[in-house]
Amino acid sequence: MLLAIDVGNxxxxxxxxxxxxxxxxxxxxxxxKRTSDEYxxxxxxxxxxxxxxxxxxxxxxxxxxxxxxxxxxxRLCETYFGxxxxxxxEPDCALGIQVLIDRPQDxxxxxxxxxxxxxxxxxxxxxxVDFGSATTFDIADKDGNFVGGVISxxxxxTIEAFYLMTARLPxxxxxxxxxxxxxxxxxxxxxxxxxxxxxxxxxxxxxxKAEYGEPMKxxxxxxxxxxxxxxxxxxxxxxxxxxxxxxxxxxxxxxQA
Numbered sequence: 001m002l003l004a005i006d007v008g009n010x011x012x013x014x015x016x017x018x019x020x021x022x023x024x025x026x027x028x029x030x031x032x033k034r035t036s037d038e039y040x041x042x043x044x045x046x047x048x049x050x051x052x053x054x055x056x057x058x059x060x061x062x063x064x065x066x067x068x069x070x071x072x073x074x075r076l077c078e079t080y081f082g083x084x085x086x087x088x089x090e091p092d093c094a095l096g097i098q099v100l101i102d103r104p105q106d107x108x109x110x111x112x113x114x115x116x117x118x119x120x121x122x123x124x125x126x127x128x129v130d131f132g133s134a135t136t137f138d139i140a141d142k143d144g145n146f147v148g149g150v151i152s153x154x155x156x157x158t159i160e161a162f163y164l165m166t167a168r169l170p171x172x173x174x175x176x177x178x179x180x181x182x183x184x185x186x187x188x189x190x191x192x193x194x195x196x197x198x199x200x201x202x203x204x205x206x207x208x209k210a211e212y213g214e215p216m217k218x219x220x221x222x223x224x225x226x227x228x229x230x231x232x233x234x235x236x237x238x239x240x241x242x243x244x245x246x247x248x249x250x251x252x253x254x255x256q257a
Contacts (some may be wrong), residue, residue, distance in 0.1 A: 001016050001017060001018050001023070001052075001056045001057050001058060002016070002017040002057070002058065002060070002061065002248065002251055003015075003016060003057050003059070003061075003077070003081065003083075004016075004017060004060075004061055004062075004243075004244045004248060004251070005060065005061070005062035005063075005064075005073060005247075006062075006063055006110065006113075006243045006244065006247065007030060007062060007063070007064035007065065007066050007069050007070075007073065008030060008065055008066070008132055008133055009030060009065055009066055009132075009133040010029070010030060010132075010133045010156075011027050011028065011029055011030055012027065012028055012030045012066075012069065012073075013025065013026070013027045013243075013244075014026045014027070014043060015241070015244040015247075016047075016052060016057070017248055020248070022241060022244060023050075023052070024046075024047065024050050024052060025244075026043065028042065030066050030069060031062075031069075032066065032068035034069070034072060035072055036072045036073070036075035036076045036079055036080075037079075039073065039076040039080075040076055040079065040080040041070060042182050043076070043080070044080060045147070049126060054080060054081055055082075055083040056119055056133060057083060058082070058083065059083055059084075059086070059251060060077040060081060060083050060085045060086065061085070061086040061087075061088070061090075061093075061247045061248075061250060061251045062085055062086070062087050062088065062247075063087075063088040063109040063110050063112075063113045063243065063247060064087065064088075064089075064109060064247075065108055065109065065110055068084045069175070070087065073085065073181040074087075080201070081115070085091075086250075086254060087109075088109040088113055088247070088250060089109040089110065089112075093250065093252050093254060094123055094253055095112060095116065095164070095250060095253070096116070096144075096250075096253045097111065097112070097115075097116060097119075097140075097143075097144050097145050097146060098145040098146070099145070099146045099196065100141075100145050100146065100147045100148075100235070101146065101147070101148050107146060108136075110130070110132070110136075110243065111128075111130075111136055111138045111146070111149065112246055113145070113242060113243055113246035113250060114128040114136075114138055114221065114242055115128055115138050115139070115140040115146050115246075116128055116140075116144065116246045116248030116249055116250060117236070117242045117243070117245040117249060118140060118217075118219040118242065119140045119144035119245075119250050120144075120245070120246075121219075121239070121245065122217050122219060122236070122237065123142075123217070124140045124141055124142045124143070124144055124216075124217070125139065125140060125141050125142050125212060125214055125215075125216045125217075126139070126140050126216055126217040126218070126219055127139055127205060127208055127209075127216055127217070127219070127226040128140075128219045128220075128221065128242065129201065129205070129218060129219070129220045129221070129222075129225070129235070130220075130221050130222050130242070130243075131154065131155065131220070131222030131225050131228075132140055132154055132222050133154045133156070133222035134151050134152065134153060134154045134157070135151075135152045135153070135154050135155065135197075135200075135222075136149060136150070136151050136152075136206070137149050137150040137151075137152075137200075137204055137208060139208065139212065139216075141153065142214075145166065150204055152200060152204070153223055155174050155193065155197055156174070156224075158193060159171065159172055159174065159193060160199075162189065162193075168185075169185065169189060169239060170185070170186060170189075172186055172189050172190055172193070173190075174190075174227055175190060175194065175227070176190075176194050176223060176227070176230070176231070177190040177194060178192045179191070180195060185200075193217050194227075194228075197228065197230060198231045198232055200235075200241075201228060201232050202232055202234060205218055205232075206234075206236045217236045217237075218235050218236050219232050219235070219236065219237055219238075219239055219242065220235040220238045220239070221238065221239050221240065221241075221242035225238045225240075226238060
């Protein structure tokens with residue numbers, strides 16, 4: 001089995017592949033001080049509850065946007081699973097694409113993995129829209145090369161800023177309000193967040209397509225993608241497991257190298 005790890009700024013997600021099939025997924029909050037033993041106790045116990053033997057893991061790969069976490073995850077894989085961790089973005093990890101931006105070293109590993117997965121499954125040119133801690137719009141050309149994108153604040157980030165930086169506004173959930181014009185504080189906030197992001201998503205996708213000048217597929221991923229699907233009619237497909245599928249593809253490319 002392959003252990004695929006997606007470490008984000010908010011949550012760390014773990015998936016186990018048996019061939020092409022995801023057989024288990026787990027997640028916990030990203031914390032830089034979490035030790036390899038804490039990871040190991042948590043993950044092996046959950047695997048045991050699903051009847052998965054830790055000795056069945058034959059490889060591990062990770063994309064991380066929280067570098068402080070990386071050493072302990074590396075030790076987790078070496079100590080508890082007896083395998084080396086392949087890390088996207090490190091010199092020994094081949095991606096099989098070109099990173100055609102001004103500073104290739106600045107490209108987030110999650111963004112690269114997303115376009116690799118999108119292009120492998122759907123071809124290109126394409127835009128991947130990832131609803132994470134940030135909402136990212138990443139572009140791959142017809143050959144799958146990463147050619148840039150757009151980074152905007154994530155929906156949850158905006159909601160948290162509402163709550164923390166104002167004296168009287170409550171914390172809200174992301175959901176479509178009954179009407180655009182709110183008759184109370186919470187519906188008014190929900191309208192601003194929901195319809196504001198619908199406008200942001202639609203505007204950016206249309207502007208990206210116009211600037212690129214070629215037909216492009218739009219692949220959406222992340223937990224909030226289905227929330228906006230009914231109002232944003234520009235998604236060609238939603239891929240909930242896009243990051244995991246990209247990690248699997250990168251792993252295979254390195255096995256073949």
